[in-house]
Amino acid sequence: MASRANAYGDAEDRHTPRLTIGEVLTVLREDFPDVTISKIRYLESEDLVHPQRTSSGYRKFSRADVDRLRYVLAAQRDQYLPLKVIKEHLDALDRGSPLPGTEGSGLPGGAPGEEGPPAGPEEAATGALPADEFARSAGLEAGQLADCVQFGLLAVDADGRHPVADLPIARAAAGLARHGIEPRHLRVYQNGAEREAGLVEQLVAPVLRARSEEARTRATEKLRDLAALSAQLHGALLEARLRDLLRP
Incomplete structure (x- = not known):
């Protein structure tokens, strides 16, 4: 450094x-x-x-x-x-207000140069993990991991390894399983995500194919914004529906 x-x-x-x-x-x-x-x-x-x-x-x-x-x-x-x-x-x-998520960034809200908690091996790594290590990192049992693959929530490479980038999906599946929602019930989430991704793709795919680096940069930013807004809408709609269930 x-x-x-x-x-x-x-x-x-x-x-x-x-x-x-x-x-x-x-x-x-x-x-x-x-x-x-x-x-x-x-x-x-x-x-x-x-x-x-x-x-x-x-x-x-x-x-x-x-x-x-x-x-x-x-x-x-x-x-x-x-x-x-x-x-x-x-x-x-x-304005001088605290800024979230700035530990180690040098920005106010975290001491300059201060390091956050060390990342686990799977967080720092890129690539893929063997099934047993991936399951352990995600908190899934071997059978639950196999079900996640069977029902299309997770994929494996030619060597039967799981991408590290899929750990957030696997950890969410593990958390839901602890509440009695098994991987076979989660296909509805997968179907919904595929439909949302298809809608977003229609909006940005033509620009992503452009040769201009600046155009691709703007398309990438638009893709990020659309993904975040889609997730925000999904969460808000689900929360609203669950509020209805709690009404007398």
């Missing part, structure tokens, strides 16, 4: 613009390998970061600017938050 510290400078001048957009890209790619210059420009156009401009029009970013970008990227990647919600969080920060 020495290169990052050198680029930032001392803590006292964290608001002093000093980094070009290319240098910011290098810093962020340590944690966000997929970030691009187009992505950074897009986040600026959405008023999420405000780099200064030189007399020649070049962007100059401070350490605080980079921290804001890091928060935005992490909120999208880890929490699937739409940009509208992220902007509300950052506006709260600008």
Whole structure:
């Protein structure tokens, strides 16, 4: 991390613009390998970061600017938050209010440089896990995991391994199973997700096929926002329906 510290400078001048957009890209790619210059420009156009401009029009970013970008990227990647919600969080920060989810980010709300709880091996890893390890990480019994595969909730690769990215699905299935809802009952969720995904795909697929990197970046942001809004609507509708069940 020495290169990052050198680029930032001392803590006292964290608001002093000093980094070009290319240098910011290098810093962020340590944690966000997929970030691009187009992505950074897009986040600026959405008023999420405000780099200064030189007399020649070049962007100059401070350490605080980079921290804001890091928060935005992490909120999208880890929490699937739409940009509208992220902007509300950052506006709260600008007003001096606590900002959620900033431990270790260098932003107010967590001590700069403070590390959060260490991730488990399956959280830090990418790729796939053997069935027994995947089941143990998810809290599923072997038979329940097999049922999840049988009913289409989970998939396996050619070697019978499970993608680490599917752990949230498996953990939700395990939690529901503890309440007596077995994997065979969850096909309704799978069907609903497939229909929602098909609707979203119709909206963004043509743009995702574009050759322009900027167009693809905007389409990706739209996809994230639509996914988050779909999840929000699903949760709100379910909550409303359950409230009806509790009425006298």
